[in-house]
Amino acid sequence: MKKTVLASVIAGIAFSGQAFAVELYNNSGTTFSIGGHVSVGLGNPDKDDDPYVTDDDLAVESLSPRINFNATQDLGGGFTADAKGEWTLNMLDGGDNSFSTRLGYIGVSHDMWGRMVGGTQWSPYYDVGGVADMPIAFANDFLYIDGGNLGTARAEKMLSYRKGFDFDSFGLDFGAGWQGENGNYGDRAQLTASVSFDKFMLGYGFSTGSKTGQNDDAMANLFSAKYGSYGDGLYVAAVYEMGSKFYGDFDTTNTEAIIAYALANSLNFSVNYENVENDDSNETEKSEMALQVEYNFTPTFVGYGAYQIDLGDDVSNDDDRYAIGVRYYL
Template sequence: MNKNILAIAIAAATFGTQAVAVEVYNNDGTTFAIGGHVTAALAGGEERDTTVEAVSPRINMTATQDMGNGFTIDARGEWSLNFLENGGNSFSTRLGYIGLTHEEMGRAVIGTQWAPFYDVASLTDMPIAFANDFLYDGMYGGDFALTGQTRADQMISYRNGFDFAEAGSLNFGLAWQGKNDNTSEELIGTDANGDLVYKEVGAEFDDRIQLAVSYSIMGAQLGYAYSTGDVTESNNTRSLDFHAVSAAYGSYGNGLYLAALYQMTEDKNVTDIDAYELIAAYALANSLNLSINYETVESQEKNKAKETDREEMALQAEYNFTSNVVGFGGYQFDLEGDDDRFMIGARVYL
């Protein structure tokens, strides 16, 4: 694991995805930083009222410590913010982990974290307003964290990378999640004796493992990720597998950026899902970033024809007024119906 890859790993732990952090302490190998962002937008559409919405605001704190002999340990906590409504929970956990990084031995992380699967799947998840919805839709109660496609609960991961100079670089990641129960009881009525009758909803996830590998050369990147494990719903246990293949060229926010993602979900004996995301973006010298993205999700139940569940295209723009203030706007066309949507707002990095 070369020093450049090590630097990227530490930066990701300290500053996070698409974020800026303020380092408030740095002394004798110990650092402490606070970051995150507050994002609000005016959003609406043909099938929904116009409202003011929060767009994934969060606050995070990260500490690092040089352990000597090439080892650096870091701890991070990140919480989503409820800043537009009175009452309710002000914070909920997004990330919480401890990581250990070494120049040669790689990086290990334990806790709630961005999964290796997302290392591959994130290449199209870039615009603020409209991006990879299918990665966050989740299944069986909508809890994507239990399947580990993006942020993953209770995960242990390991990453490493190899730099071949002009021949490019190879990175890989491995991860494991323990058993998670996402079931609850739902009241459905009463029986003949007048007693309340409940049914179990949600699902129970057995151990899950995942693998991610990517290769980068001359500004281009190609990656593959795989996640597998059993899921039990209504006493029916079956395998739930995810495959993701992605490719990208360039750097988002810096000139031309092109990326594509294909994700295949194999849910044995139930429903297979194919999802695609494409994005093309170009950032001008004045920091105005223009993009167009396309997303579609197709599903196929056993012994039935394939159906298109969602098909959308969005035109978007982002502009950096300063290094930590971004204005954004977008219009998303519903290609399967008439639920076109718009969003315009601002993001202020802490």
């Protein structure tokens, strides 16, 4: 039997990142756990985030630290409810703004009827589009550009549905999502489909919706493919997206690809590439490649090192970036 994306999502309720969440309570069909991760390292800041930095700047940084609370409840009749709250941690700066919401939703799942989720969540579009978004330091960027409002990554205020079919030789998964007026966008909808067999997965995603005050839609088509499991031997994945959903009002073609190989001792080497092309002006918005390595000192304590090479573009003055540090999974 093949494990579908839906089955992976449901199993992921009890997990956090690459490690088990800490289960604090399990009784009479109810569970409660805490998960997340924190990281600290050295690197040069992104010029897009801080235009005043230079290539020589070196800073202590933390990569997406978070903490989450997870609960599940057996509702009977094959139905299971789950709830998740996840917040970004401000590890390095003082002040009052220590937490900000990453995820917050309630879901109901059934083996036959599928899964419905309401709230801020990873979207069905990301289920098929996030296959190359794996390394700790440098990975996919274009899915996150206004991704909460567009629903291409962590979708804000979304209602989603997923249904998986598990056959003897392959699995099929379907997803749908809807958002009301959100940021600069009106009603939005997305549809996804994927097929998995052996170690392969092929996926397709479509996202569309109006732009507030405009006649045009913010629309995208996405195709993805992967082989293997990241961190377990050979892993290869690629994403190809085309549409007019961000970077202003022009069409773009976006590509992300990764090749990774993990040794038996968990030493994981990877090379990833990302490119964003402005189809209207024929200019390159982003083009970069990263060489990265990760190593599990223990299942919950991971070291990483990475060097990202700026391959040149027509709109910014980005330069090479680097990062080295450790991440601890809760």
